Amino acid sequence: MTFLLTGATGFVGRNYLLRMLDRGWRVFAPVRDAGKLRRQLAAERVDTSRLTPIPADPRRWPDISHVDAAVHIAGVLFARDLDAYVETNVEWTEAVLKALPRGCPMVILSSQSAGGPTPEGKISRDEDMPDVPVSFYGESKLRMERLVRRDYEGIPIAILRPPMVIGPRDTAIGQLFRMARSPVRFKPGLKPKTLSFISCEDLLDAIDVSLTNSDKLKHRPHYVASRQTFTDTELIQTVATHLRRRGITVTLPDPLVRLLSRTVDASPALRAGFPSLTADRVRELGAERWVVNPSAFESVTQWYAKKTLAQAIESVSRGAQASSL
Numbered sequence: 166m167t168f169l170l171t172g173a174t175g176f177v178g179r180n181y182l183l184r185m186l187d188r189g190w191r192v193f194a195p196v197r198d199a200g201k202l203r204r205q206l207a208a209e210r211v212d213t214s215r216l217t218p219i220p221a222d223p224r225r226w227p228d229i230s231h232v233d234a235a236v237h238i239a240g241v242l243f244a245r246d247l248d249a250y251v252e253t254n255v256e257w258t259e260a261v262l263k264a265l266p267r268g269c270p271m272v273i274l275s276s277q278s279a280g281g282p283t284p285e286g287k288i289s290r291d292e293d294m295p296d297v298p299v300s301f302y303g304e305s306k307l308r309m310e311r312l313v314r315r316d317y318e319g320i321p322i323a324i325l326r327p328p329m330v331i332g333p334r335d336t337a338i339g340q341l342f343r344m345a346r347s348p349v350r351f352k353p354g355l356k357p358k359t360l361s362f363i364s365c366e367d368l369l370d371a372i373d374v375s376l377t378n379s380d381k382l383k384h385r386p387h388y389v390a391s392r393q394t395f396t397d398t399e400l401i402q403t404v405a406t407h408l409r410r411r412g413i414t415v416t417l418p419d420p421l422v423r424l425l426s427r428t429v430d431a432s433p434a435l436r437a438g439f440p441s442l443t444a445d446r447v448r449e450l451g452a453e454r455w456v457v458n459p460s461a462f463e464s465v466t467q468w469y470a471k472k473t474l475a476q477a478i479e480s481v482s483r484g485a486q487a488s489s490l
Contacts, residue, residue: 167191169229171261172238173218174202176335177274180365181236181372183211191215193229195239195261221257223264234376235271237261242302243443245430250305258309262317270321272375275310275386277328277361278303282452289361289458292385300448310386321379324386325371328457331477332365337441338481345404348412353422353450357396361457363389364472364480374468381465388457391470400474407478422447 168185172178173194185192196202199218206213219226241253281297283290298304310324331338344350371389375382401414426447429435463469
């Protein structure tokens with residue numbers, strides 16, 4: 166099997182690339198920095214003989230007319246304005262689609278943010294509810310989905326909307342681990358927020374299932390998530406329990422969080438250290454419920470998320486240990 170995989174140097178993409186290489190698949194991986202990809206994989210000690218890094222610009226790609234399928238994971242997670250998100254999440258996605266063989270089966274990773282938070286009075290959000298993104302990031306993902314559905318109707322393209330993803334090689338969750346080690350932890354917002362999640366391993370399984378069911382899943386995005394939910398306070402406590410650390414959690418008022426986000430936005434160094442605290446992503450913190458219903462995807466594919474939150478947190482530590490061997 167020969168695949169095109171975008172996002173190979175990112176969190177989910179790198180995990181899926183390792184799975185592909187372990188299976189002996191041939192992979193074309195568009196990357197901006199081939200050296201970064203090689204360094205990451207050197208730390209993993211994997212066979213890269215079937216991996217071909219190619220330029221990020223689809224106009225410079227070699228002949229890929231023979232690829233069996235594509236998995237599009239790459240995207241900008243944190244930016245300061247809508248244009249910066251659109252440039253990659255919409256325009257670059259369109260360039261990738263145009264460069265692929267027409268009719269090539271494909272899985273595209275979107276985001277829960279494209280739909281927006283759970284509507285008031287509802288237990289969870291499903292695909293039949295109107296999409297109301299509250300961030301530029303979510304808006305860019307929704308525009309990408311609409312582009313695919315409008316211009317590539319009839320092509321077997323599955324669009325997945327995962328919520329928070331937890332698993333090994335995630336640099337963002339490292340911030341949560343560092344905070345959980347402290348005797349004093351800070352949580353944005355005075356009220357608890359209820360969240361869906363999916364373990365990285367379950368998400369990779371969902372991508373696998375989508376590749377074999379892309380024709381059944383086309384025409385609409387699908388939420389993929391664990392049935393387990395938790396509050397943001399419970400997430401911090403679960404990590405602290407895993408680390409065997411005790412402490413207290415201090416809640417920060419929303420106005421203070423917004424002020425902090427403007428400070429982060431004004432400093433490139435702070436943006437690099439606290440990417441999820443930009444003014445755009447803080448807009449998502451205002452909602453008290455980000456819970457999705459994966460029933461539609463489960464019905465089509467018979468796939469169900471298996472990992473609990475505690476197991477997903479444990480996999481973060483295992484992954485860190487394995488990559489440092």
